[in-house]
Amino acid sequence: MTEFDKIKEDMEEWQNSVSDKKERQRSFRNLSDIEIQRLYTPNDIKDLNYELDLGFPGQYPYTRGAYPNMYRGQLWTMRQFAGFGTAEQTNERYKFLIEHGQTGLSVAFSLHTIYGVEATDQKALGEVGKEGVAIDTLEDMETLFDGIDLSKISTSMTINAPASILFAMYIVTAEKQGHSPEKLRGTIQNDILKEYIAQKSWIFPPEPSMRLIVDTIEYCTKYVPQWYTISISGYHIREAGSTAVQELAFTLADGFAYVEAGIERGLNVDDFAPRLSFFFNSHNNFFEEICKYRAARRIWAKRMKNKYDAKKPESMRLRFHTQTAGVSLTAQEPENNIVRVTLQGLAAVLGGTQSLHTNSFDEALCLPTEKAVKIALRSQQIIAHESGVTETVDPLAGSYYVEWLTNKMEEEAENYFEQIEELGGVIPAIRANFFQKEIANASYKYQQEVENGEKVIVAVNRFQQEEQSTIPLLKIDEEVAAEQSKKLNNIKKKRDNTKIKEELEKLQNAARGTENLMPYIIDAIRVYASIGEVINALKEVFGTYHEDSIF
Amino acid sequence: MSEKRKIKVLVCKPGLDGHDRGAKVIARALRDAGMEVIYTGIHQTPDDIVNTVVQEDPDAVMLSILSGSHNALCPVIMDKLKEQGIDDVLVAVGGIIPDEDKPFLEKHGLMGFYGPGTDLNTIVDFVKNNLKR
Numbered sequence: 250m251t252e253f254d255k256i257k258e259d260m261e262e263w264q265n266s267v268s269d270k271k272e273r274q275r276s277f278r279n280l281s282d283i284e285i286q287r288l289y290t291p292n293d294i295k296d297l298n299y300e301l302d303l304g305f306p307g308q309y310p311y312t313r314g315a316y317p318n319m320y321r322g323q324l325w326t327m328r329q330f331a332g333f334g335t336a337e338q339t340n341e342r343y344k345f346l347i348e349h350g351q352t353g354l355s356v357a358f359s360l361h362t363i364y365g366v367e368a369t370d371q372k373a374l375g376e377v378g379k380e381g382v383a384i385d386t387l388e389d390m391e392t393l394f395d396g397i398d399l400s401k402i403s404t405s406m407t408i409n410a411p412a413s414i415l416f417a418m419y420i421v422t423a424e425k426q427g428h429s430p431e432k433l434r435g436t437i438q439n440d441i442l443k444e445y446i447a448q449k450s451w452i453f454p455p456e457p458s459m460r461l462i463v464d465t466i467e468y469c470t471k472y473v474p475q476w477y478t479i480s481i482s483g484y485h486i487r488e489a490g491s492t493a494v495q496e497l498a499f500t501l502a503d504g505f506a507y508v509e510a511g512i513e514r515g516l517n518v519d520d521f522a523p524r525l526s527f528f529f530n531s532h533n534n535f536f537e538e539i540c541k542y543r544a545a546r547r548i549w550a551k552r553m554k555n556k557y558d559a560k561k562p563e564s565m566r567l568r569f570h571t572q573t574a575g576v577s578l579t580a581q582e583p584e585n586n587i588v589r590v591t592l593q594g595l596a597a598v599l600g601g602t603q604s605l606h607t608n609s610f611d612e613a614l615c616l617p618t619e620k621a622v623k624i625a626l627r628s629q630q631i632i633a634h635e636s637g638v639t640e641t642v643d644p645l646a647g648s649y650y651v652e653w654l655t656n657k658m659e660e661e662a663e664n665y666f667e668q669i670e671e672l673g674g675v676i677p678a679i680r681a682n683f684f685q686k687e688i689a690n691a692s693y694k695y696q697q698e699v700e701n702g703e704k705v706i707v708a709v710n711r712f713q714q715e716e717q718s719t720i721p722l723l724k725i726d727e728e729v730a731a732e733q734s735k736k737l738n739n740i741k742k743k744r745d746n747t748k749i750k751e752e753l754e755k756l757q758n759a760a761r762g763t764e765n766l767m768p769y770i771i772d773a774i775r776v777y778a779s780i781g782e783v784i785n786a787l788k789e790v791f792g793t794y795h796e797d798s799i800f
Numbered sequence: 801m802s803e804k805r806k807i808k809v810l811v812c813k814p815g816l817d818g819h820d821r822g823a824k825v826i827a828r829a830l831r832d833a834g835m836e837v838i839y840t841g842i843h844q845t846p847d848d849i850v851n852t853v854v855q856e857d858p859d860a861v862m863l864s865i866l867s868g869s870h871n872a873l874c875p876v877i878m879d880k881l882k883e884q885g886i887d888d889v890l891v892a893v894g895g896i897i898p899d900e901d902k903p904f905l906e907k908h909g910l911m912g913f914y915g916p917g918t919d920l921n922t923i924v925d926f927v928k929n930n931l932k933r
Contacts, residue, residue: 360816360867372845375872376816449818449842490821576821580916613916615898616868689824696825700920709917722898725868798841800811800824 253295260290274703279537280695281494283657289649297652302547306642308562310550312543312655313643314601315568320639326604327629328405330572332357332382333616334729336392339382343397345619349626353435355405355606356393357381358415363450365411365784368733378729380616381407385737385779390418391425400428404435405480405570405604410452412439413461414783417771420473436477436526436570439465442503442675445796446684448485452784455676457791461766462507463514466521468767478521479507480528480570486684487530488576490692493541494658496530498665499684501548506675508557522553523563526603531593532574538593539645540654542569542600548659571597572606578613582708582718586610591628598632599645605629615722682799689800737779744777752776753786760790807835809927810858812849813842814877817867822895822916826862829920830927846873850880853889859931860890862912870897875908888933892926894918 250258267287277285286293297303304310307317316322329346331354332339343354358381361373368377368385377383384390394404399422408415416437420430441458444451451458466478483500491499504525511521527545531538549567553559573593578586587610594607607625609617617625633639645651672678679685698704705711752773759769773783811827813820820842831837840852853861865873874893881889892912893905902913911930914923 360869364816366816372816372843374815374846374876375869376867379868380817444818449820450816488819488821490825578916614896689828692821693825693828696829696920706917710919719899722900727871730872796841798839800827800837800839 253292256290256292260288260292263288279493280532280534281492281537281658281661282694283494283537283654283661289653291649293649293653294656297656302656303646303652307566309554309565311546311566313646315546315566315603317642319601319642320598320633321642324633324639325598325602326353326403327351327626327633328353328355328570328604328606329622329626330355330357330405330407330606331622332359333380333723333725334378334382335732336382336384336389340393340395340397342619343393346622346626347397347402349623350630351626353403353405353604354397356407358406358408359383362415362780363408363410365414365452365780367779367781368730368737370781373730375730377733379725383729383733384415384418385733385781386740386777387418387421387774388740388777389736390415390422394422394426399423399426400432402434405438406435407438409438409441409444409448409450410458411780411784412437413465413767413770414774414780416465417767417774420771421775430473431475433473434475436480437465438482438528439479440482440503440528442506442679443482443485443500445679445794446486446499446503447489447491447688449796451794453787453791454794455679457760457787459510459676463510464765464767466507466511466524467514467516467765469524470516470521474524476524477526478524480526481507482528484528484530484572486688487532487574489688490576490695491688492691493532493534493537494661495665495687495691497541497545497548497658498662500527500529501545501552501662502666502669502675504549505552505556508553512557518553518557518559519561519564522557522559523561523566527567527569529569529571529597529602530574531571531597531600533577533589533593535592535596536651536654537658538596539600540651540658542571542597542602543643543651543655544658544662545569546601547655548662568603570604570606571600571602573597573608575608575612578608578610579706579709580613581713583610583613583720584718585708586613587624587628590625591632594628595632595636595638598638601643611720611722614720616725618721618723620721682797685796685799740777741779748776749773749778749782752778753782756783757786757790760787807860807927807931808856808858809835809837809860809862810840810849810852810856811837811862811864812840812844812852813864814844814846814849814873815865815867815869816843817865817869818842819866820864822866823862823864826864826894826920826923829924830862833924835927846876846880849877850884853881853886854884858889859933860892860927862927863891863893864895865893865897866895868896870895871901871904874905874910878908878910890927890930890932892930894923
């Protein structure tokens with residue numbers, strides 16, 4: 250009898266002996282609806298091959314971590330996403346965060362910037378500076394980073410449809426500070442596929458959008474070698490209501506689609522894949538999240554090696570940023586969110602994240618106040634410096650449950666890859682509303698489970714109190730829109746408008762062909778064309794996108 | 801309104817905000833409760849919304865706004881509805897609506913203000929109990 254047979258036999262005996270023990274629920278299921286057993290034993294992972302499936306940290310298939318010594322070498326980057334009001338106001342917040350020990354910047358842009366409409370446009374009504382910093386022209390960007398040395402800090406910019414334009418502004422702002430592009434470190438989100446799938450901040454149809462992304466990849470590969478060209482994002486897919494498995498599968502499927510697009514452009518996979526990075530959510534189910542990150546690293550490594558023929562280890566090594574789940578924050582007893590965020594942050598760290606944003610406890614109600622942001626940053630610092638979880642690499646490896654669940658999530662993601670493949674790939678699947686339907690179904694199911702009490706949310710559907718706790722809220726100045734419009738109008742008077750017209754025409758001509766558009770965008774930005782003007786010029790060539798409104 | 805006609809609801813996402821998980825969940829809950837539901841999709845301008853109301857003649861309009869643009873957008877929508885002579889439609893707004901903004905929105909004829917964590921039945925009942933026709 251092998252060891253496994255013996256355990257199996259003993260397990261059966263043990264199951265029988267405890268079969269009369271009552272359990273709180275008929276079945277236990279995680280947020281991906283995977284049924285969780287009472288107990289896991291070596292039998293659940295008996296096919297696990299240590300060398301092939303786990304290996305060593307910093308080595309293929311990277312299940313145990315992207316780097317050999319992980320947090321013993323360097324802690325994750327504590328990167329709090331911030332931006333609101335005018336460039337001046339956000340610049341002040343950045344300086345506050347840097348002063349309190351934050352090690353990287355992360356820019357949240359105003360919705361009008363994200364959609365490439367000018368602050369003065371009717372469509373921008375009520376949106377300017379509300380959810381992020383208002384940027385219209387290079388001048389705003391210069392103000393945003395005033396007094397911050399761009400050769401010393403890494404900056405993540407959450408921008409998608411107009412990513413190439415904001416990136417051009419960053420390059421020119423750095424140039425004006427006296428820094429050449431090769432010194433710049435940071436990320437543009439630049440992930441349009443997840444916009445069609447989940448967050449919906451698209452502008453152009455998928456094909457020209459993909460071209461712009463490959464243009465930025467190609468440009469960075471040549472001129473901005475330290476820049477991360479895309480942050481392939483599961484975060485928004487999850488926020489739109491997906492399960493953890495869907496987040497994992499759809500995000501990696503997007504990643505593979507970008508790799509294929511790069512290869513199609515004629516780029517060598519090893520020249521650009523090392524600069525792709527990922528961005529995941531961290532939600533409430535602790536172990537499910539940890540296993541999601543471990544599975545993601547393994548899936549990426551295997552496919553990059555076996556399917557896309559990558560040779561460099563860096564092309565196979567998945568690195569990621571994490572943000573705790575905004576959607577999990579409750580408006581009821583908001584202080585409890587501090588605890589939720591801490592657990593979610595801890596899961597990200599145990600899953601081996603490279604950088605982390607912890608949400609502020611007041612974000613179900615407003616943009617965070619300074620106090621709330623500080624507590625969120627402090628939660629990370631406590632995990633990093635007090636909890637001891639950073640002392641060894643991948644401390645949960647070898648747990649029967651963790652390894653089983655990591656395998657299970659990989660398996661379920663593979664099922665999704667097959668379905669996407671059958672639909673003809675990511676873009677045809679988007680056009681068929683495949684992702685959108687999957688997410689809408691998962692999100693409705695989750696909401697129903699909350700309603701019927703199957704999923705407990707403390708102080709929302711269990712342990713509620715009558716009296717609502719109130720906390721101070723951040724108010725965004727309604728004057729921002731007027732101020733931003735004034736700035737934009739002023740710059741339009743000051744600049745050389747003939748030059749603008751020329752540069753935009755050159756850009757349009759290039760857009761009609763197949764040239765890389767980055768140099769043209771940079772030229773237009775340099776003479777202070779607004780984001781809206783560049784976007785409109787491109788819309789005339791590329792057209793716009795509309796989706797079916799399914800629910 | 802005759803007993804047999806289904807309650808017709810228009811669920812809308814005004815403004816540039818694309819976060820429509822809540823809007824979709826509510827649309828589906830109202831449909832499951834037996835109502836006829838139309839979801840406009842995202843990026844609706846006040847004019848888009850009013851045009852759809854004119855065309856579809858719903859009993860209720862449910863606006864979902866999470867971006868903080870409610871104070872700017874809602875009064876414009878209400879004014880434009882009035883211009884069209886529409887005053888017998890329940891107009892509700894939900895999402896992230898701070899308490900202190902409610903009196904202002906109420907003054908403009910809006911109701912609801914349901915935020916994160918609201919039970920879906922509460923919203924279904926709210927629609928049933930507050931129709932204006």
